Amino acid sequence: MSCFDPAQRWTLPNASPEETRADASQHVLIVRPSDGVVIVEQNGQRRTCMQREAIVLDASTAATFIMHDVGRIDCLLMTRDVRTEMRHIAHDNGGLIALGHYAAAIMRGLLPMNSAALADLAVDYMDGLVTAMIAEADAPSRLNGLPQDRSSISLLALKADIEVGLGQSSLSLEQLASTYGVTTRYFQKLFEAEGRTFSDYLLERRLERAFHMLRDGNRMDRAVSAIAFEVGFGDLSYFNRTFKKRFGATPREIRAQFHTIRTMAIASDASA
Secondary structure, three states, X not given: OEEEOOOOEEEEOOOOHHHHHHOOOEEEEEEEEOOOEEEEXXXXXXXXXXXXXXXXXXXXXXXXXXXXXXXXXEEEEEEEOOOOOOEEEOOOOHHHXXXXXXXXXXXXXXXXXXXXXXXXXXXXXXXXXXXXXXXXXXXXXXXXXXXXXXXXXXXXXXXHHHHHOOOOOOOOHHHHHXXXXXXXXXXXXXXXXXXXXXXXXXXXXXXXXXXXXXXXHHHOOOOHHHHHHHOOOOOHHHHHHHHHHHHOOXXXXXXXXXXXXXXXXXXXXXXX
């Protein structure tokens, strides 16, 4: 199942004691955002998931999902005989890639599912892909790549931490480098490989998140200044100046344009 424009916060409740006793198998939920960042909290654990990565978790145990700029999230609920703990699945995991393509083909009607036998085979095949996906994620070559090991610190992981801390005006390269136990120069080189600097990327993400929030119909009553501060800007004039340079219009103009388009769309639907 794909969910478009999901709520910023989801809560998954605990299964009832009756459901737990009646079902010895485990309901496993796999979530995979197509964009943005998803943070999942369950049993005191916290996992951050970037676009095209995935999180596997126990669907019968309470969990909280926090979305940042997620336009679509794909969810797969399966029943498995083997129990599993919450874990992060990297974007290049072969099982995850195969599972994504296979599930997409089924959802688009490219594979015939016109009999119970075919449906059962499809479920068994996807269960096998999930097993392979988890086995690859648990392989020693994956598990030994601790964050403190420089060779395993990717720019993708760094960007995930930036997304999580974007609203902190004090967020800095020094702070992130200290968290990972590396030098700021190491992180600077990662961004230089993309032809940009940490400051450029941080400003770009803050502006894009502000743009997204200004166009959010659920935030129309929030002041522009409140949104600026929420995404990490400490200086309103600097926010307005850089926003106009980036999008060619002021924050208020962008909000007004979206409000006009939204009003026209609602009026058109009402008259149809």
